[in-house]
Amino acid sequence: MVQAINDALRHEMRRDDRVVVLGEDVGKVGGVFRVTQGLWDEFGDDRVVDTPLSEGGIVGAAIGMALYGLVPVPEIQFSDFIYPAYDQIVSELAKLRWRSGGEYPAKMVVRTPVGGGIRGGLYHSQSPESLFIHVAGLKVVCPSNPQDAKGLLIASIRDPDPVLFFEPKRIYRAAKGEVPEGDHTVPIGKAAVVREGRHVTVLAWGAMLYEAVAAADEAKKQGIECEIVDLRTLWPVDVETLVASVKKTGRMVVVHEAPKTCGFGAELVALVNEKAFEHLEAPPVRVCGFDTPFPYTLEMDYLPLAHRILPAVVATAKY
Amino acid sequence: MVQAINDALRHEMRRDDRVVVLGEDVGKVGGVFRVTQGLWDEFGDDRVVDTPLSEGGIVGAAIGMALYGLVPVPEIQFSDFIYPAYDQIVSELAKLRWRSGGEYPAKMVVRTPVGGGIRGGLYHSQSPESLFIHVAGLKVVCPSNPQDAKGLLIASIRDPDPVLFFEPKRIYRAAKGEVPEGDHTVPIGKAAVVREGRHVTVLAWGAMLYEAVAAADEAKKQGIECEIVDLRTLWPVDVETLVASVKKTGRMVVVHEAPKTCGFGAELVALVNEKAFEHLEAPPVRVCGFDTPFPYTLEMDYLPLAHRILPAVVATAKY
Amino acid sequence: MQPLASSSPPLPLGALRDDGSIDPAHAAALSDELAVALYEHMVLARSLDERLIGLQRDGHIASHASAVGEEAAIVGAAAAMHDDDWVFPSSREFAAALWRGMPLAAYAHHCFGTARDAGKGRNAPDPPFWKAARVVSCSPLVGTQIPHAVGVAWAARLRKADVASLVYFGEGATSSADFHTGLNFAGVTRAPVVALCRNNGWAISTPASRQTASANFAIKAVAYGLRGVRVDGADVVAVLSVVRDARARAAAGLGGTLIEAVIPGVERVDPVARMRTHLEARGSWDAGREARLVTEVRADVERAVAEATGAERPGRETLFDDVYADRTWNLKEQSA
Amino acid sequence: MQPLASSSPPLPLGALRDDGSIDPAHAAALSDELAVALYEHMVLARSLDERLIGLQRDGHIASHASAVGEEAAIVGAAAAMHDDDWVFPSSREFAAALWRGMPLAAYAHHCFGTARDAGKGRNAPDPPFWKAARVVSCSPLVGTQIPHAVGVAWAARLRKADVASLVYFGEGATSSADFHTGLNFAGVTRAPVVALCRNNGWAISTPASRQTASANFAIKAVAYGLRGVRVDGADVVAVLSVVRDARARAAAGLGGTLIEAVIPGVERVDPVARMRTHLEARGSWDAGREARLVTEVRADVERAVAEATGAERPGRETLFDDVYADRTWNLKEQSA
Numbered sequence A, B: 001m002v003q004a005i006n007d008a009l010r011h012e013m014r015r016d017d018r019v020v021v022l023g024e025d026v027g028k029v030g031g032v033f034r035v036t037q038g039l040w041d042e043f044g045d046d047r048v049v050d051t052p053l054s055e056g057g058i059v060g061a062a063i064g065m066a067l068y069g070l071v072p073v074p075e076i077q078f079s080d081f082i083y084p085a086y087d088q089i090v091s092e093l094a095k096l097r098w099r100s101g102g103e104y105p106a107k108m109v110v111r112t113p114v115g116g117g118i119r120g121g122l123y124h125s126q127s128p129e130s131l132f133i134h135v136a137g138l139k140v141v142c143p144s145n146p147q148d149a150k151g152l153l154i155a156s157i158r159d160p161d162p163v164l165f166f167e168p169k170r171i172y173r174a175a176k177g178e179v180p181e182g183d184h185t186v187p188i189g190k191a192a193v194v195r196e197g198r199h200v201t202v203l204a205w206g207a208m209l210y211e212a213v214a215a216a217d218e219a220k221k222q223g224i225e226c227e228i229v230d231l232r233t234l235w236p237v238d239v240e241t242l243v244a245s246v247k248k249t250g251r252m253v254v255v256h257e258a259p260k261t262c263g264f265g266a267e268l269v270a271l272v273n274e275k276a277f278e279h280l281e282a283p284p285v286r287v288c289g290f291d292t293p294f295p296y297t298l299e300m301d302y303l304p305l306a307h308r309i310l311p312a313v314v315a316t317a318k319y
Numbered sequence C, D: 001m002q003p004l005a006s007s008s009p010p011l012p013l014g015a016l017r018d019d020g021s022i023d024p025a026h027a028a029a030l031s032d033e034l035a036v037a038l039y040e041h042m043v044l045a046r047s048l049d050e051r052l053i054g055l056q057r058d059g060h061i062a063s064h065a066s067a068v069g070e071e072a073a074i075v076g077a078a079a080a081m082h083d084d085d086w087v088f089p090s091s092r093e094f095a096a097a098l099w100r101g102m103p104l105a106a107y108a109h110h111c112f113g114t115a116r117d118a119g120k121g122r123n124a125p126d127p128p129f130w131k132a133a134r135v136v137s138c139s140p141l142v143g144t145q146i147p148h149a150v151g152v153a154w155a156a157r158l159r160k161a162d163v164a165s166l167v168y169f170g171e172g173a174t175s176s177a178d179f180h181t182g183l184n185f186a187g188v189t190r191a192p193v194v195a196l197c198r199n200n201g202w203a204i205s206t207p208a209s210r211q212t213a214s215a216n217f218a219i220k221a222v223a224y225g226l227r228g229v230r231v232d233g234a235d236v237v238a239v240l241s242v243v244r245d246a247r248a249r250a251a252a253g254l255g256g257t258l259i260e261a262v263i264p265g266v267e268r269v270d271p272v273a274r275m276r277t278h279l280e281a282r283g284s285w286d287a288g289r290e291a292r293l294v295t296e297v298r299a300d301v302e303r304a305v306a307e308a309t310g311a312e313r314p315g316r317e318t319l320f321d322d323v324y325a326d327r328t329w330n331l332k333e334q335s336a
């Protein structure tokens, strides 16, 4: 997936010289995960910029660049470090188009690695997506495979609105797959039904998609057919696809790494209530991170892995 | 309500000399809403401190004070200005007890005016509660009347955990009622059933409680009896009371000022699904702020006032 | 406590002398025409300000960030910038927007939040914005606009355009995180930015002495490798001169400047009266012109206020526009 | 570009001379015993560090923030503080915790995240904390601990206790919002804080020259009305002396100090070897003692590592403790 994201950045930077990459250590070394590797060599100091150590400054300055007409793609080194930029993102970036009556949109794509699974502990593992989905004016994307990563990133860069692009770091290298060469976009706002099934809809994204698939494989052995939806875009979520699926199955399980309470899963449950209440044959279930900080040693107990998803799927199917 | 909060602060500051108030303009002038008026005169410069203009600094320094053993009660002048302190609140304050294995808890109460209704526009009207409820380690309180304001604030100051205390500024002066003198606490984590009813449970808090009541009065004329629950503590929410109510009525409407998507209403709907699914006779409905920033001129169109709650209640009751 | 760095003179620079003459070091580029224009604009700003204070007191507008006594700092700086430059106001700089061409009526529509406001009535009054003149939409959040101004200037530098940015803020804003991160980025990128700190001595009720323990505000430039300058903020000619100089240095690639405009307060020095004294000393002004100006300005202000007072409110459906470039499905549902 | 403020000497202060002797200005309070203890502790830190680098490389621990070459700055500063003082580490200061009495094994349990770790295995390695010695639990987030240290010191001052705090951070942290807000609060409150900036020239791959355009890091003190001092960060005696001085001034109500400890890097100057040269010149050290120390330290490190390697993991149910003082209903449900 690292390569696919790198491809997408390079492709867009070649196509459009307004696209600039900035962040901590994104230059010569190519970022701590090497996602921007080689870009500095090709595009130089003016378009691939190592910044001072301030996430607020990175996003704040990028807003200015965007106002001027550039298309900044700032990187936040880990999404756990996005909070110093939270004010600039929610108070400024998200609201600029609206408060200026459409006259001062600030378009950028904030890329940041998300999620657990690399033994990072409290501060290198978080999944803060719902903290941005709640804020009107932002789009939020999270790919689960290299092809989508490339296509969604290119689409995000071309989209007129600010996009938060969460990259599931657990599968940065693990997720493999063919990536189309050259121009390739995946539309923002469209989920993918990665497996059809009759009994339970399972909603997931990013690294947890693979856990959902693993759980579904097990469930299948018990005769339970899961329909797995990879949301891909978290906001605006593809409500049609997910509602259609729940209408078909009557049952839903949503999986995410972030803590359960006020996580995006709650919104998905509420949406399904609003749009498919009569079709629900079982209570929607959330399989999530616990309502605790993210642990170091007990990381694999914390994550909603297949072994936790499976019983939820089975119970929901049998309800 | 301003007076009740002032009472509570004064009471606790007299009782416990570790309690200190700090923030922008909280001293001699007593804050922009005069909530801390007179405290500086009574307790002096060392316990009622005007700080430099930095919310991050206020909370960050207060964390240090709390580590030392004081009980800081920082004020954030408007909750719209809490984002510069977001990193200190979510990354530090909320996680200190946990990450230190219980050895370094940092106890404080962050007070801040919340909500719309004073013609404040985008940046003097927001309701960011769900952005804190999602973060494990914080308690979140929002009173709807002077008596609760006093009792909950005293309880918050004595509670061992960090509390975000949201004060609905629209009713700072409007909300009246007897306030017990002297020591008076209202337990954290307990909702109040402010009106019993058979047909629909209406969940609300803060300033919107009055809108819920007004809508319920109208609904009554149509023969619909609402059970109104004032949550008072948003987190940990009084799940027993609200689930018991929904089990009784089979129907629920939740009202809040914050934008609908990923607001606390979503969590409440999801919780009720988990705990009272079989009792639900109608889809839970959310009557909320829109998924836009908070407007100036159209403020009263934005807020989920009684005229928007009423049709939701009626439709839910008749479902 | 701290000795001053030599780049930051302890006493603010001034240009206007008590007798109305100008220190020759600053006189060079001030034509009669510009001198009169600066004065007229300050009179307009004052008149409008007083009217808005009244409208706010009577509840016709929700709030107003008065700039009485600060007109010289605001107008002088605005006048020093070029047409292609960008201006980032904090809350008190409506006069800068007007100087750059925002019509009076447009500002009135903004204050009243009418349908004809450029911001579609979404913002509480102040600061206004005016796209045609690159006066940017800023929030009332203290300090957040500083990195934006730096980002614009940086982008201009990367694009090799002769464009600078001017950002205004109060001395309270120097305590904000964004002041620090913004100016630190400015130092590192050598972005052509002029950061104008209006030190009026107060942040609401908090005195400058509780805002920071630094010797003054200009000296904070040292922390970012920027130039720091103190100027008399009630002296429009000095501000004009200092900002022009800062802009020229920035454009020449010499980096940004943090300017502390020290505002004595209108009870101590009225910057408008002071400039009138200068115009009189210069022979460009007399009682007749003054009378005409005052009448004209009042009439202009009343016309603008009248226009906005009666104007239509934005329609409810406008709420849902501009959250995104296109309405998302949830906004379509909610707008129904 | 900026001239230096006079409080911040352009060249870092040093105490140890090339011949192993000490500049008499700094020699006064360094007993033989303390000199040896400092050296022994640096040797321990180095040895442990190298072991942890290996453990990290082999995947036994998830990460390790090495302090090789920075021992003098870390240990010297820790040694200058009093027992009642508080210490806030950034990522590289395990040696400060050990100096203050954290047992080696406790640190090993921390790195391995065992059930016997004071943090119950919740944190990735570094920084460790040790409550008994007021070494505080800090996150690896760059800069966030600075206002905490200021808050502790401020509280102590309000309580009229003779307690100061020492906060460590790298030069990269000076760009953070918390550096600014923290030190600005320190200036205003005259909190007795010693802010020790280890300038090792790099923040990951970013050189100090891209971190800021200021002349140096100590000079940033000027922006906060604090004293700024540069010291040779490979000279444990100089660091000790400067931090002691800063602590004394802070305790006397003279306010905080920002100290820039300039780290040349171990390839240029090895602070451990340098101190050994001093001990030898002083006549307090010889080959025999060196050999014994090395053997002893290795054995201690191995014992600690062995103890932690085999230790139990924390039980799953411990996850749900300490989120709050008491488990809330949702945590009770989730722990079931």
Ligand SMILES: Cc1ncc(C[n+]2csc(CCOP(=O)(O)OP(=O)(O)O)c2C)c(N)n1
Residues within 6 Å of the ligand: B024, B053, B077, B081, B084, C092, C140, C141, C142, C169, C170, C171, C172, C173, C174, C198, C200, C202, C203, C204
């Ligand atoms: C982040 C933030 N915190 C608090 C406020 C509330 N507030 C509005 S103006 C003000 C004082 C600003 O003082 P200063 O920067 O000196 O500007 P001045 O008003 O003197 O022009 C404060 C605290 C705000 N708008 N934004």
Ligand SMILES: Cc1ncc(C[n+]2csc(CCOP(=O)(O)OP(=O)(O)O)c2C)c(N)n1
Residues within 6 Å of the ligand: A024, A053, A077, A081, A084, D092, D140, D141, D142, D169, D170, D171, D172, D173, D174, D198, D200, D202, D203, D204
């Ligand atoms: C807020 C935040 N942003 C980014 C990081 C990632 N990060 C970890 S260490 C580091 C560099 C720190 O440099 P410096 O402050 O000089 O300390 P040093 O590592 O040199 O000791 C960065 C960017 C972080 N931990 N926290």
Ligand SMILES: [Mg+2]
Residues within 6 Å of the ligand: C170, C171, C172, C198, C199, C200, C201, C202, C203, C204
């Ligand atoms: Mg001011």
Ligand SMILES: [Mg+2]
Residues within 6 Å of the ligand: D170, D171, D172, D198, D199, D200, D201, D202, D203, D204
């Ligand atoms: Mg460094």
